Amino acid sequence: MGLSDFQKVLKKIDNKLNNKTSSGHSSSPTSSSNSGSYNRAPAPLPQVSANSGSPLSSSDIFSKPISSSEPLPLFPRRQHNLKPKGCSEGNESIQTNNFYNNLCLEDQSFPIWTLPYSLWFSKDPSQGDIGFSFNHTEANQRVFGPDPNSNPAQFYFNPPRIKSWYFATADINAREEVQLENHNKLSVIAKWNGMTFPLVHGMGFVTAIYEQGKVPVIGSQVGIQDFRKVGNGKYRAMLFNQVVWTIYVSGANGNADLSLRDPQHIVSDRVNGSCTIQICRGESNFYDETAGCYPISCNLSGSVDGSRGQYKFLYNLKGQSQSGKTLVWCLPHHQEVLVSSCKQTGLKLDSPTKGVMKAYVTNELVMEENNLPIQISWEPWSEISGCSTPSSYSNSSLDLITRAAEAEVKQDVVGMANIDSMYTSGKILDKFAHILFVCSNIIRNQALTAELLPKLKQAIDIFATNRQKYPLVYDTTWKGLISSADPGADFGNSNYNDHHFHYGYHIHAIALVAKSDPTYFQSDEGARAKAYATELLRDVANPSSESDKWFPQSRSFDWFHGHSFAHGIFASGDGKDEESSSEDYHFAYGMKLFGNVTGNVDMENRANLMLAIMKRSMNMYMLYSDDNKIQPPQFIKNKVAGISFENKIDYSTYFGRGTIGNEWIHGIHMLPITPISSYIRGPKFVKEEWDQILAPIIDRIPDGWKGILLLNLALTDPKKAWKWFSRNDWNESQIDNGMSRTWSLAFIAGIGGA
Structure with a gap:
C-alpha cells in the first residue's frame, strides 16, 4: 500500500x-x-x-546496549524531510511509533x-x-x-x-x-x-x-x-x-x-x-x-x-x-x-x-x-498434545521434503531477493533461509545445503553491504535506519512504518543461516551480515537510549500496551496502529534466535519476555477465543482484530479484505508460520477460527493466501494440513511468495502431521 x-x-x-x-x-x-x-x-x-x-x-536486561557505537558508515547520513514539531534535535532520541508521537506532527x-x-x-x-x-x-x-x-x-x-x-x-x-x-x-x-x-x-x-x-x-x-x-x-x-x-x-x-x-x-x-x-x-x-x-x-x-x-x-x-x-x-x-x-x-x-x-x-x-518460551528454538514446535521435541520424521516424509527442496533450491535466490522493497526482500531471504535450515538440520542433505548456501549468502551480502535498489540511510533527525526510497514506497518505511515487520525477516534469515553454517560469522561476508542485523536490531529494539544514544528505546514494541505499533510518523486521529500481530511476534522470535546464535543472553531474554507478554496481550486484544472477556461481545465473532488502533479496532486491512471472504484479514495475523506461532496462537483458538470463519471458504480461495491458511491449520490439525501440502497435484501458485513447500512440509511433519 x-x-x-x-x-x-x-x-x-x-x-x-x-x-x-x-x-x-x-x-x-x-x-x-x-x-x-x-x-x-x-x-x-x-x-x-x-x-x-x-x-x-x-x-x-535493559541496562546493556546492543551497541553504543555510531551507526555503520555504510549507511549515509541524511536529515529527514519531516521535522518533529516542538522538539529540539540533539542528543535526545524522539519516539516515532508510540503514544505521544501525534504531538510531534502536523x-x-x-x-x-x-x-x-x-x-x-x-x-x-x-x-x-x-x-x-x-x-x-x-x-x-x-x-x-x-x-x-x-x-x-x-x-x-x-x-x-x-x-x-x-x-x-x-x-x-x-x-x-x-x-x-x-x-x-x-x-x-x-x-x-x-x-x-x-x-x-x-x-x-x-x-x-x-x-x-x-x-x-x-x-x-x-x-x-x-x-x-x-x-x-x-x-x-x-x-x-x-x-x-x-x-x-x-x-x-x-x-x-x-x-x-x-x-x-x-x-x-x-x-x-x-x-x-x-x-x-x-x-x-x-x-x-x-x-x-x-x-x-x-x-x-x-x-x-x-x-x-x-x-x-x-x-x-x-x-x-x-x-x-x-x-x-x-x-x-x-x-x-x-x-x-x-x-x-x-x-x-x-x-x-x-x-x-x-x-x-x-x-x-x-x-x-512465568511461561517464557525458552523451550522453543529452531525446530518445529507446537502446543498440540503429543508433539515431541526434537521432532521425529518418517522416511516417507523425509523423502517428500527432500523432493520439494530439490525443486526449490534451484530458484534464483539473488534475483528474487534483490528488489525495491525491504519488506518483500526480507520475506524472500527468510523463505530460502528456512529451506536452508531444512536441508542442513532436518533432512541433512549436504549436496542441497552446498547448492543453496552460497546463493543465500550472496543475496544477504547485497543488503549487508547496502547495495540494494534503495539503500538504507541513517536519519539524523528522528534517529533511525530508513529506506532511501520515497515515503510512498515500501509501505512507508522511510517514515518509520513497519520497521519490525521488514527488519524482522532479515534478522531471522541471518540467524537461520548462522545456525545452518556455524562458521558463517567468522567469514568476511558473515561478519558483515552480523553487523547489518545488529544495526537493524538497534533501530527497532534498542534496550536503552541512554546507553545507545543513536536510536530511541524500543521503537516498535510498546511495553505498556503489550504489543508493537507499526504506524510511524503519520498523524492519525485514532492514534498508532498495528495490522499484523504475527509479524510482530516474528520480529521478537528472530531477535531471540539472533541473540541465541550470537551468545547475547540479554537480547535473548528480552525477546523471550516480549513473546510472553505478547502471548497474553494478543489473546486479549487481537485474537479472540469464544470466551474472550475483554472485547465487546458484538466484535468477538470476527475472531481477529484486523487493524488495532489506540482508539479503534477495524476488522479490515490496509490492502483489502479478500477475494473470497475475509481471508486476507485472517492471513495477515498468521504469516509467517514458525515454531513460535503455536505459542501465541493456541490450538483452541486456531480451531475456533478455522471452524467458524475459514473452513467454509477455504476451497474457493485461488491464490497464495490459501497456503497461509492451511499451514496455520497445522497448529490444530496437522494431519489435515499435511494431506493438502503432500498431495501429488501440487500448485505453486497457492502458497505465498514468502512461503516454501519445503519448510511447510518439514514443519507439519515435525509437529506430528505425518
Whole structure:
C-alpha cells in the first residue's frame, strides 16, 4: 500500500470520526466515594531507586546496549524531510511509533492516549477556547458500524475530541507551539503557554503545573452543571453529561479559591505563585491519598531467570501526597501478572480498546510472566498434545521434503531477493533461509545445503553491504535506519512504518543461516551480515537510549500496551496502529534466535519476555477465543482484530479484505508460520477460527493466501494440513511468495502431521 493510499485512508477515517463526534453520556467510574471534607496532610515522597522491588536476577536486561557505537558508515547520513514539531534535535532520541508521537506532527492537534485518558492540543476556535484538552470515554459511548446492530460489527471506535476539560491561562498565545522534552518510551513532558504537562502511560491524574504569574483557567466544552468546593484544595464538578470529576489544587496557589465564572469556565482568584492542578474522573478517597504528587517520567527495567521474567515501570514523582505515592492505571494484561505490593483501590475505568483498567496506589508496577518460551528454538514446535521435541520424521516424509527442496533450491535466490522493497526482500531471504535450515538440520542433505548456501549468502551480502535498489540511510533527525526510497514506497518505511515487520525477516534469515553454517560469522561476508542485523536490531529494539544514544528505546514494541505499533510518523486521529500481530511476534522470535546464535543472553531474554507478554496481550486484544472477556461481545465473532488502533479496532486491512471472504484479514495475523506461532496462537483458538470463519471458504480461495491458511491449520490439525501440502497435484501458485513447500512440509511433519 502506497503512502497516498495510506494517507487517504487515514483522512477518510478522521473525517468519519469528526462527523460522528458528540458530547456523549456516561456515568462515574466504580469508586469509593468521598465527597466530604478534604484536608490533605502531605507526606514527603519516599526515596526510590531503579533497583527497588524483587528482581529475579541482579542483571537488568535493559541496562546493556546492543551497541553504543555510531551507526555503520555504510549507511549515509541524511536529515529527514519531516521535522518533529516542538522538539529540539540533539542528543535526545524522539519516539516515532508510540503514544505521544501525534504531538510531534502536523499542527500538533491530533490526540494522544496515556490511558485511560486521551489528550490533545485544541487550537481550532470553532471547537471552543484554545487549550490543552482531555477526556475519557466509556464503553457505552462506543460507535459500532457500519451497521450498528450487526453481530459481529466490522469496527468500533470511541468518539474523539469530546472536550470534557481543557487547561488554559488568561493570556493564551494561540501561535505558540507545544514543546516536548525528556523523551522517554513511556513518558514525555509537554510545555505550552507557561504550563507543564507530564504525559505518562497509566497516569492517575491529568496534571498541569502553572508557572508563577500564570492565571489558571479550566474550561469545559461539555459544560459544568455543578461546581463546589469540598475540602482544602479539592473541588467537585459535574458536567452536563452527568459525569463527575474531582479537581485538586496544590502548590503556592493551593489555598487560592477556584470559582465558576460561567458554565464553561473555572478561574482562579489569585496568582501569587506557581500551582499544580490535577483532574481525575470520579470521586474516591484513593484520589485524596495520592493527589498532590504526579509522575514526571517512567523508567523500564526487567530481569529474567529461566522461564520466569519480570518487567517494571518505575514512576519518578514530584510533589507531595498523603500517602507519598501516586495513582496508576493498569490494563487487563498487567492486572493478571502484577506482583508488586500495590494498594488496590477498586477504581475502574474503560480503556478505548483494551477492556477495563484498574487503579492502584503505588510508585512502581512489577509484572511477572512465568511461561517464557525458552523451550522453543529452531525446530518445529507446537502446543498440540503429543508433539515431541526434537521432532521425529518418517522416511516417507523425509523423502517428500527432500523432493520439494530439490525443486526449490534451484530458484534464483539473488534475483528474487534483490528488489525495491525491504519488506518483500526480507520475506524472500527468510523463505530460502528456512529451506536452508531444512536441508542442513532436518533432512541433512549436504549436496542441497552446498547448492543453496552460497546463493543465500550472496543475496544477504547485497543488503549487508547496502547495495540494494534503495539503500538504507541513517536519519539524523528522528534517529533511525530508513529506506532511501520515497515515503510512498515500501509501505512507508522511510517514515518509520513497519520497521519490525521488514527488519524482522532479515534478522531471522541471518540467524537461520548462522545456525545452518556455524562458521558463517567468522567469514568476511558473515561478519558483515552480523553487523547489518545488529544495526537493524538497534533501530527497532534498542534496550536503552541512554546507553545507545543513536536510536530511541524500543521503537516498535510498546511495553505498556503489550504489543508493537507499526504506524510511524503519520498523524492519525485514532492514534498508532498495528495490522499484523504475527509479524510482530516474528520480529521478537528472530531477535531471540539472533541473540541465541550470537551468545547475547540479554537480547535473548528480552525477546523471550516480549513473546510472553505478547502471548497474553494478543489473546486479549487481537485474537479472540469464544470466551474472550475483554472485547465487546458484538466484535468477538470476527475472531481477529484486523487493524488495532489506540482508539479503534477495524476488522479490515490496509490492502483489502479478500477475494473470497475475509481471508486476507485472517492471513495477515498468521504469516509467517514458525515454531513460535503455536505459542501465541493456541490450538483452541486456531480451531475456533478455522471452524467458524475459514473452513467454509477455504476451497474457493485461488491464490497464495490459501497456503497461509492451511499451514496455520497445522497448529490444530496437522494431519489435515499435511494431506493438502503432500498431495501429488501440487500448485505453486497457492502458497505465498514468502512461503516454501519445503519448510511447510518439514514443519507439519515435525509437529506430528505425518
